[in-house]
Amino acid sequence: MPDLPLPAWTALAAVLGLLVGSFLNVVILRLPERMAAEWRREARDVLELEAGDEALPPGIVRESSHCPHCKHPLSAADNIPLVGWLLLRGHCRYCKAKISIQYPLVELLSGVLSAVVVWKLGPTWPALAGLLFTWALVALSGIDFRTQLLPDQLTLPLLWLGLLLTLKPLFVEPSTAILGAAIGYLSLWSVYWLFKLLTGKEGMGHGDFKLLAALGAWMGPLAILPIVLLSSLIGAIVGGGLIALSRHERGVPMPFGPFIAMAGWVWFVAGDALLHAYLQLTGLR
Structure with a gap:
């Protein structure tokens, strides 16, 4: 170069x-x-x-x-x-x-x-991979925001690319990526079925499971919980703001995919810094 x-x-x-x-x-x-x-x-x-x-x-x-x-x-x-x-x-x-x-x-x-x-x-090569990761998340967020769809044509290639990159590990090892993908998928899948059994309603789409699985493949299982918490926080802030500004009606479904994508990208570029700041703030380090 x-x-x-x-x-x-x-x-x-x-x-x-x-x-x-x-x-x-x-x-x-x-x-x-x-x-x-x-x-x-x-x-x-x-x-x-x-x-x-x-x-x-x-x-x-x-x-x-x-x-x-x-x-x-x-x-x-x-x-x-x-x-x-x-x-x-x-x-x-x-x-x-x-x-x-x-x-x-x-x-x-x-x-x-x-x-x-x-x-x-x-x-670097990780930066090139990071650009592909970023562009996929932007496209997925835009589509989900407009249509409440997360197409397999984008989520599955993102998942497989995260797994394939572990052949010459750029971010995580193969076993870590596989475990991250599995935990990412099953965590939201479990929440989906628990919510459906309790309420009879669907709380999220299956595309959300696949997107979180893809993020787990790229960053490993330790990133799943922070991404879920961060996406929930972003969703609550954005959703509450839109309702307060009368831009979104209460009870109308709001796509969760863009918030997962935002949280995943933030953790991808700044996860280490955020974790260090949290440990410092809580006195755990």
């Missing part, structure tokens, strides 16, 4: 994160639509119904970016991460429809988090 100072690597990571964030927006918007269309096709096949004339929504890679309102293809200038949205002042160049704030927020979030990962880990 070129011999560059860490600030330069961090800046490059931020730019790369912005570019990837633009692609993550495509994943967040198009993957659930493709999944729903494929489910409808499969349902018609199982029920032996006539095939409909419904066309599949745009693919994630092949189809070019376009305005979701007027369908006009976007120019290269319009697609510049963050800058394009600012230059257009949040409106389509062609039909003047409002462009969702999601686009620049996802790009900015991806850029900032990518920079933090490289600043923390340096220009």
